[in-house]
Amino acid sequence: MTERRPPLPLVGAWLGLLALLALTVTLAYVPLGAGNAIVALSIGTIKAGLVAAIFMELRHRSGLTLVFAGAGLFWLGILLWLGLMDFMTRT
Amino acid sequence: MPERAAFAPQYASVPHRDNTAELGMWVFIATEVLLFGGLILAYFVYRHAFLQGFAEGSRHTDIVIGTTNTAVLLTSSFLVAWAVEVFSPDTARLSAWLLTGAACLGLFFIVLKGIEYSKEYDEHLVPGVDFQFAGPLANGVQLFFIFYFVATAIHALHMLIGICLLTTLAAICRKAPTARHHTALHSAALYWHFVDVVWIFLFALIYLPGRSSS
Numbered sequence: 001m002t003e004r005r006p007p008l009p010l011v012g013a014w015l016g017l018l019a020l021l022a023l024t025v026t027l028a029y030v031p032l033g034a035g036n037a038i039v040a041l042s043i044g045t046i047k048a049g050l051v052a053a054i055f056m057e058l059r060h061r062s063g064l065t066l067v068f069a070g071a072g073l074f075w076l077g078i079l080l081w082l083g084l085m086d087f088m089t090r091t
Numbered sequence: 092m093p094e095r096a097a098f099a100p101q102y103a104s105v106p107h108r109d110n111t112a113e114l115g116m117w118v119f120i121a122t123e124v125l126l127f128g129g130l131i132l133a134y135f136v137y138r139h140a141f142l143q144g145f146a147e148g149s150r151h152t153d154i155v156i157g158t159t160n161t162a163v164l165l166t167s168s169f170l171v172a173w174a175v176e177v178f179s180p181d182t183a184r185l186s187a188w189l190l191t192g193a194a195c196l197g198l199f200f201i202v203l204k205g206i207e208y209s210k211e212y213d214e215h216l217v218p219g220v221d222f223q224f225a226g227p228l229a230n231g232v233q234l235f236f237i238f239y240f241v242a243t244a245i246h247a248l249h250m251l252i253g254i255c256l257l258t259t260l261a262a263i264c265r266k267a268p269t270a271r272h273h274t275a276l277h278s279a280a281l282y283w284h285f286v287d288v289v290w291i292f293l294f295a296l297i298y299l300p301g302r303s304s305s
Contacts, residue, residue: 006173016170021161024299025154031303032263046293048288056174068114072121076128082149083132087139 013054020047097271109274111196116278122284123249126290130242134296137234145229146301151216151232152239156207157298161290167196168287173255175280178273179266186276187264193283194257197250204247211236229258242293257283 011036024043028036053059098108138145138247208217215223218237256279263272 004177006169007176010169010172010176010270013172014199017165017169018162021158021165025158025187025293028299028302036237036303037300040295040299044291047291051168051284051288051291055168055287056281057175065110065113065117068117068121072117075121076124079125079128080135081131083137084135087136 011056013050017047017050060077098145101282103160105270108271109277112274112278113281116281120281123285123289126240126294127245130238130245131292131296132240134242137231137238138300141228141231141234144228144233146304147228147302148172148232148235148239149300150302151211151214151296152298153207154298154302156203159292160203163196163200163203164287164290165196167193167200168284170196171280171283175273175277178268180268183264183268186268187261188255190261190264190276192259197254197257201247201254202252204243208240239297243297246289246293249289253279253283253286 020043024040027039027043031035032039052069056069059064061069097105102108102111170189170193174186174193177189211217211302212221215221216232216236217240218233222236224232256302257279260276260279263275
């Protein structure tokens with residue numbers, strides 16, 4: 001018998017992502033000042049992590065694939081870090 | 092399923108071929124990360140300069156459509172991941188249905204986006220076409236909507252490409268799936284999930300700011 005049902009981690013990730021979506025929309029209406037942006041981006045990062053680890057199967061990968069997948073993030077980090085440093089610190 | 096040549100001469104084995112395809116896909120995704128990264132950098136720079144204007148602009152977006160579209164896209168990603176997981180000659184029909192379902196959800200996303208665009212056009216919120224906004228925040232709101240339209244349009248273009256890929260793979264699954272199509276499906280799935288991740292961040296940057304204040 002070939003397995004047709006979705007594996008449990010996939011279902012868990014899907015439900016978790018929908019729950020995080022509900023959470024982030026709810027928290028957007030709670031006045032937290034500058035904290036709202038931090039909460040929204042943190043939850044977004046957790047959601048992206050779930051998609052990458054479970055839907056994109058990175059949790060089963062090692063070594064070289066993780067380096068290739070991380071390379072994009074590395075360059076994005078440099079882009080945002082050096083790009084924003086001037087604007088954010090200008091008085 | 093007889094296969095003429097399982098892998099091209101530059102590969103040592105089938106897993107070698109599949110790993111190479113996956114690494115190539117991640118390199119492509121890295122270039123896409125930087126494409127959207129440039130947009131997001133611009134967003135942060137202008138949001139830093141026009142904090143109130145960006146919050147005001149965000150309040151003029153449709154949070155109901157935005158949230159629905161996020162749920163739709165997350166669900167379509169789930170269907171694609173499921174199709175990859177169960178893909179085999181025996182379950183090709185199921186995979187085909189899952190991919191068709193994911194493509195339909197993608198189209199639904201595009202339709203909702205179109206409705207949203209037309210609402211914004213009616214509200215005179217399209218910079219360069221018809222933009223009218225009274226008050227001291229007009230400049231910031233206009234910059235916000237420039238980012239909004241450029242980012243969501245580029246994202247929607249990626250969605251359309253993804254929908255074509257998923258539809259093609261669904262047709263292949265119905266006809267004559269072979270083991271090498273699993274690699275193709277896996278690559279297309281990585282692309283689709285990446286488009287999903289981009290939307291997760293666009294959603295947080297476009298729809299959520301400024302909701303707790305007025």
